Amino acid sequence: QKEVEQNSGPLSVPEGAIASLNCTYSDRGSQSFFWYRQYSGKSPELIMSIYSNGDKEDGRFTAQLNKASQYVSLLIRDSQPSDSATYLCAFRSGSARQLTFGSGTQLTVLP
Amino acid sequence: SAVISQKPSRDICQRGTSLTIQCQVDSQVTMMFWYRQQPGQSLTLIATANQGSEATYESGFVIDKFPISRPNLTFSTLTVSNMSPEDSSIYLCSAATSAQETQYFGPGTRLLVL
Numbered sequence: 001q002k003e004v005e006q007n008s009g010p011l012s013v014p015e016g017a018i019a020s021l022n023c024t025y026s027d028r029g030s031q032s033f034f035w036y037r038q039y040s041g042k043s044p045e046l047i048m049s050i051y052s053n054g055d056k057e058d059g060r061f062t063a064q065l066n067k068a069s070q071y072v073s074l075l076i077r078d079s080q081p082s083d084s085a086t087y088l089c090a091f092r093s094g095s096a097r098q099l100t101f102g103s104g105t106q107l108t109v110l111p
Numbered sequence: 112s113a114v115i116s117q118k119p120s121r122d123i124c125q126r127g128t129s130l131t132i133q134c135q136v137d138s139q140v141t142m143m144f145w146y147r148q149q150p151g152q153s154l155t156l157i158a159t160a161n162q163g164s165e166a167t168y169e170s171g172f173v174i175d176k177f178p179i180s181r182p183n184l185t186f187s188t189l190t191v192s193n194m195s196p197e198d199s200s201i202y203l204c205s206a207a208t209s210a211q212e213t214q215y216f217g218p219g220t221r222l223l224v225l
Contacts, residue, residue: 042218042219044216045216046112046214088153098144098169099214102153103152104153
């Protein structure tokens with residue numbers, strides 16, 4: 001069983017819609033969760049980090065964490081064509097220093 | 112956040128040769144990591160670069176193939192040795208200010224081995 005599963009893509013949404021990206025993880029010791037955005041040909045850039053159950057909002061982005069159900073999600077409101085990219089979820093388990101990445105979900109926002 | 116640069120940004124190499132990739136951070140960081148991202152794939156951690164001691168390698172990666180140096184808190188190198196076409200990939204340097212802090216990535220080095 002993979003440590004991190006992301007919802008299969010590619011995902012297409014119309015401009016202005018809400019894009020929902022989901023990630024489940026198997027390690028109950030996971031403590032820290034991150035969403036990275038990666039444009040084609042570029043390196044990953046951090047969008048959100050979340051450490052506690054519940055929602056965390058930053059502009060058009062909302063990260064949701066549910067440790068009991070072992071999932072973390074990212075909502076993008078009012079999606080823009082510039083949001084088209086691959087989104088990677090990552091987690092850090094316990095005292096580990098390194099991150100474990102999901103396989104990524106490719107999002108396309110259609111004008 | 113740390114600003115990370117990598118050199119070279121891309122290279123085309125012949126089979127059997129070696130390439131050293133440099134990673135420079137604009138401030139002192141505790142943690143530095145090297146990742147590989149093969150075409151269409153996610154990131155795979157190669158090793159954690161430890162300042163003043165040997166790197167910590169992940170399963171499937173060995174020092175003879177991927178020797179790493181980290182002489183100080185702002186600089187690290189990754190060498191891809193005795194390259195084969197299977198080593199064609201993007202190699203990414205990452206840094207964090209502490210073990211539990213967010214990781215930031217450099218722009219990557221795109222390697223093609225012929």
